[in-house]
Amino acid sequence: MSKSDFYHQVYALVRRVPHGMVTTYGHIAAALGLRSSARMVGWALNAIPVDQRLEIPAHRVVNRLGELSGKMHFETPHVMRERLEAEGVAFNGDCVDLKRHLWVPDVTSEES
């Protein structure tokens, strides 16, 4: 495994997000053991390979407020929201209804 496997873990995890669901950077980081380093998740998504970019539903990754913080990094700032809406995600103003669509990654090997 390469040292940058952290990126691969992020990609794999985001790819696991069910259709019509969203997750937060904090939860992803926590699932990877970097519970306090949500920035790395964002950085990893920024470094998503072009081939993976189409596979990884980065539009399902939002900040802890359910806000589409990364929308500006997309091809267009609106594509992110439109994609989520197309998947049946309920929006509350500019934020996703985390109460309904917040998905938490399955932590198989959880540690204290």
Added chain:
DNA sequence: ACTTTGACTTGCA
């Protein structure tokens, strides 16, 4: 090799 910034989060004032 050191400094700055980054798709974030939490805490204190």
Added chain:
DNA sequence: ATGCAAGCCAAAG
């Protein structure tokens, strides 16, 4: 409730 600062790890300059 709103605003500012610190913490976090990694990559680019």
